[in-house]
Amino acid sequence: MSNWDLTALYPSFDSKEFKSDLEKLDKTIEKLNSFKEKLDDNPETVEDYLKVMAELRSLKRTLGGYSSLRKSTNTSDAEAIKYINLLLNKGSETTEIETKAKKWIAKFDIEELVKKSEYLKEHEFYLSQIKNHDRYILDEKSELIISKLGQTGGTAWSNLHGSLTSTLDVELTLDDETKVVTLSEVRSLASDKDATVRKSAYEAELEAYKKIEKSIASSLNSIKGEVNTINELRGYETPISKTLIDSRMKKETLDALLEAIREYLPYFRKYLRRKAKILGHPDGLPFYDLFAPIGSVSKVFSIEEAQNYILENFGSFSPKLRGVAERAFNENWIDYYPKKGKVGGAFCSNIPPIKQSRILHNFTGTFSGVSTLAHELGHAYHGDCIFGQSILNTSYTMPVAETASIMCETIVMKNALKDAEKEEKIYLLENSLKAITQVCVDILSRYIFEETVFEKRKDSILSVEELKDIMIKAQKETYGDGLDENNLHPYMWINKGHYYSPGLSFYNFPYAFGALFGRGLYSQYLKDKEAFLPKYDNLLRETGKNTVEDVALLADIDVTNIEFWRSSLDQVKEDIELFLELTD
CATH class of the missing domain: 1.20.140.70 (Oligopeptidase f, N-terminal domain)
Known part of the structure; x- marks a missing residue:
């Protein structure tokens, strides 16, 4: 089903x-x-x-x-x-x-x-x-x-954003034939094997945004203006101050995380430049090839094959994790395929009263889609760990929300790499680097964009052109010479729903936190698997009633210390160096 x-x-x-x-x-x-x-x-x-x-x-x-x-x-x-x-x-x-x-x-x-x-x-x-x-x-x-x-106000503007982006008709021309597709469908073509398809999809996507850009700009301006006004009334110093208080996270933790990412940007850019070279781009990678596949995996997964693959990999980690995935598959917790009117991306919703979760996906059969499914099942596992708590103790905050999901992604990726031949290994490694680049480099660009929008919104309403300009500047600051500055994505603020929640600002850095915290936890798992599993389950169980720092201390990790984040980024650096070696 x-x-x-x-x-x-x-x-x-x-x-x-x-x-x-x-x-x-x-x-x-x-x-x-x-x-x-x-x-x-x-x-x-x-x-x-x-x-x-x-x-x-x-x-x-x-x-x-x-x-x-x-x-x-x-x-x-x-x-x-x-x-x-x-x-x-x-x-x-x-x-x-x-x-x-x-x-x-x-x-x-x-x-x-x-x-x-x-x-x-x-x-x-x-x-x-x-x-x-x-x-x-x-x-x-x-x-x-x-x-x-x-x-x-804000909620209505948020609903407008969701409605406009999910029902937007995109006119895509391929092989002299024009057809109308959804935004999520055209964005999924960013990872198509055919370079012409990727570029055409990118151009069609940008063109389609012009139909809704003014309405979406009004949504963003209204939501950020409302947040600024309410924060001022309540006495929060800045929008990020409120987010950190709501996240139960110290500013020094965020500062350590972002500083470490900035330090490692040169390594991410090396990876991007190598990818550009492989694809024949002398001036850095154009945005439309950011998700292009490198190497080859001929496998296209059916739903059943994706399920079996995940069960096998999760089983290598723990019977409990496999059991949660089996329930999700057998009890039809997942909505798999893209369709008109369905929101894009993927999410998992924990529902404590029935001790179940539901997962929305836009599955297209790629390995990336399998990895995303594993990611969302990680959220379901997190939910399973907290379902025994009082419902008042089940609300975990944004940064720790990505812990179990990143762990599940890592399990699948590491196991896939073990038995892969060279071309397949290049594909899998690049797929992993593509993902970590998104949650470190692109997330940093989104953080910079949102911070700038909040600051400028204090004084005036921002035009479409101003929003595009802020987005481009943020991409240049983070991606640097890794991307072709003449082919960036000025409309990234439209397709990311995270910007459009009046009650949840800066839903970007938690992905970076989760990715790097998850890698730190995975390295602990490798050192002592037997001792790690009960500690890990306890950590997830306690996320609803602890600060971020205290949750991390349950695994003997100090997230205020930049050295922890550097050690996680060193693992990424090793993957980049292996990729450079394999593609030399």
Whole structure:
């Protein structure tokens, strides 16, 4: 089955199960709002409040999860859109009590409070986070206004971006024949074997963006403007300050990570220049050949072959990891193929109330697609590790979110390299370098772009031309002479949905963190496999109730120390040197 099965959530929007949970949601909202007059000094009241919050969170995850998953495979799904908006409206009904309760909880001595019951002790980190965030919470009325306006503000602009990019018609001409394809379909041709196809797809993609560039620029300006305004009201110094606080991550950790990446940019550029030379480009690699395959693997994977390949590789790591993948395949957790109206890219959604995940893919049968599937199954494994926790302890932050996914990608790649012949080894190695270049070099360019947009948006609305210019400058700063400066990608800000979340800025550096943190963990696994596995599962299990730095310390890693990041990047450097040697 190539489509996912959502019946473990609900059979349909018209089902008695969905309608019953909607009624339960209303009753739970009512129950939560009844605490407005109950917020006293009694620890039992805190416990009662948390239990209702957990009930509310669970209902939101199932009702909201079903609605958003339905919409992700068909952005024109009218019922899904209706219920997403309905749930957003219902969400604002608890804004006032949640704000009031956070300020109430912040007055308690958390250390003393959690001594009163096992349930409170279990939620110590959750309670501490509320207390730590108290200074950024506004009064109830202001929070309610922000919540309600957000539905027709940032959230609406984000929805517009998703709708325009998923329904954009791209006119692609190949062999004198023009056909209309989706954006995700034309972007998938960036890795086509035929150079003419890659270039034509790139040109068609850039041309298509002109039809939506002004609307998308309005989306970006509105979202970043809203974030700037709300951050200022709350007292955050900068947008990145808020992201780091939300990520439970220190600035010194981010600084160490980015500084290390900048130090190693010359090695990435060596790889890119060699790839350019192989493909016959004397002035660096044109953007349209960034994802071009090098070497050869004739294999095109069917879904069943991809599944078997992953099961074999995951089984070499641990029976538990293989078991999660088997469940995903057997219980139809995955929606595989591209189609009109389906969002591009890939994602995994953990759903704690049913102890399952769902994975969206745009699978085309390439090894890269298999690697992406392994990546998303890593997220599902992470979910499996936290499903035993209270739902209030299952929200892990952006940087550690990529830990298990990168580990799974690495497992597949390393095993594939072991038995490969020279041409296949070149292909696999280059595929790996292509991916790590994206999550280090391209991610750095996205970070620079977003930081610049936030800064400039303080003073004015940015035009399409200004946004394109900022993007090109960011690409030149990071890719340097590795890319042909006359063939860059000025519209990368349109196709990356990460820029368009009003509640989640800078969703870029976590990929770099995850990739390099994952490599550090993999090297520990190689040193002592037996000792590593329980430590690894515990690390993933604890991600919802620790800071990034404390999660890393569970594996004896200091992520504030630049030497750790250098050691991970040294592994990348070794791969680059091997690639240069094999292609000399």
